Amino acid sequence: MLQEKIESLLARALERAALPVKLEGKVTASPRKEYGDFASSVAVAGARQLGQNPLELAGRLAGLLAELDRGQTASKIEVVKPGFINFFLKDEVVQDAIPEIIERDRAWGQGSGVKGQEEKILLEFVSANPTGPLHVGHGRWAVIGDNIARLLKAAGGRVATEFYVNNVGAQVENLEASVRAVRAGQPVPEGGYGGAYIKDVQGGTRKEMLAFLLGQQQETLRQLGITFDRWSYENELHDRGEVLAAVQKLRDLGATFEEGGATWFKAQELGDDKNRVLTREDGRPTYFAADIAYHLDKFARGYGRLIDIWGTDHHGYAPRLKAALKVLDQPADKFEIIIGQLVTLYRGGEPVRMSKRTGELITLQEVLDEIGADATRFFFSATDVNSHLDFDLELAKQRSVSNPVYYLQYAHARICSILRKSKVKSQKSKIDLSGLTYPAERELMLKLLAWPRLVAAAAAARQPHRVTEYGKELAIVFHHFYEQCRVLGNPGRLTLVDASRITLRNVLELLGISAPESM
RNA sequence: GCGCCUGUAGCUCAAUGGAUAGAGCAGCAGAUUUCUAAUCUGCUGGUUGCAGGUUCGAUUCCUGUCAGGCGCGCCA
Structure with missing residues (x-):
């Protein structure tokens, strides 16, 4: 490609001048056409390091470049003000x-x-609780995750995608209790789910209810063009004894202590705010313990790099998980966590809360129905996931044509x-x-x-x-x-x-x- | 109180430490005997929250401060 040609020329010029200056990122497309097609700031950047005048250095390099190129690539190589080198490519080179x-x-x-990243990659995202419909924030992670998977594959990476189903714990017990209460015409219990969708949940057993809700999530994702290579179920980790085994490993490494009948992970020594419970007073493991087991399992399955996409509401959870993996001698530097900021949904200028318990919930499915999969994907693809996103549904509908x-x-x-x-x-x-x-x-x-x-x-x-x-x-x-x-x-x-x-x-x-x- | 993220045009958002901070929408004025006008051209719009610092150069890095979001469970 053209930029590589410029870089290669510059590298040879630097070599010939015996200048140990980093070229990486110092060649860019010119910001203005007066500055040619490509520009390099390598002389300005390297001048201080070499104790030289940037303009003189740029001039010297430009001379060498002209000599090396012999007019084959560039029609003009010029040096300007602070010490930028501007390249004007010949038409035929572009053609x-x-x-x-x-x-x-x-x-x-x-x-x-992607240089230096040839490992097999496992990308985990969405991983919503199977206790209700996906919300708009999930939609953002879903689209971003799917796009990152496509990007990594396009760049030549080996990537698998995965959705972790948290089908164990208090939240699924609450879900079942809520469904049964609504069916019996009673109010949902304390801590239960009060959304209107509860009355539509099908299934006689908890397992069936969760399968029904997961099926709805999968259908919404399918409409967005998103499928996963694998669905990982939390209960399987428990059933195989991997969760308690992970806790035992930490215990064997001396990374735990017992207090109040519970087993604690010494997270504080490893940079976390406080120590964290692994198994409760009654012996049941926490979500944290299961997640350690899950990430051990990911590495054990042969993935050299893990990428998780989490909502910002889980960001405080990152230090403890990273600390645990490090103690367990996992390559913690190969574990990336992408924190996605929330989407604030507006309707006619009024903010809409995205809680599963408010009656005013707007689901990802509803947004899809209103503005379509292409526009939804584009909208969530258009911004840095690290920035908050304000999204007014009325506005999106109004200008859907433009x-x-x-x-x-x-x-x-x-x-x-x-x-x-x-x-x-x-x-x-x-x-x-x-x-x-x-x-x-x-x-x-x-x-x-x-x-x-x-x-x-x-x-x-x-x-x-x-x-x-x-x-x-x-x-x-x-x-x-x-x-x-x-x-x-x-x-x-x-x-x-x-x-x-x-x-x-x-x-x-x-x-x-x-x-x-x-x- | 502590931690993470954010603050850029009226609105929604861009900008590997680089040159005169850019698009879209909104607003104003125009363009179609021509391959799709869901398009194009021009104009208006900025103390990059604020104050310092580092640097040849800062929207970008550092410190402080203000504002908003999210966390700080033997929930997940």
């Missing part, structure tokens, strides 16, 4: 990179890899329409692209060619919203091109449009959003 997009097609953007998701889909549909009308088929090779020199064409080509790099960066950062941002940018650049350049009858532009189609489709696919051929 020559386009056929690869057509050749790679669905694989375009894939396999760029929702950004349609902007991307429309661009794709337009492209398909052009290609349908064209008599000439886009070809993989022997197409003369030398006519593509117009600014809008050049801008589009550069944007397309940035795709593989973006996939790798988004995967490494576990930030699917970068893909969404890229998609919006690409659609803008394409529409810009479309308004200015007539395509039909121009084989070079037709190839460019086909490359745009492939890239846009791959973007939408990575986000789990449909790419319609007509709208």
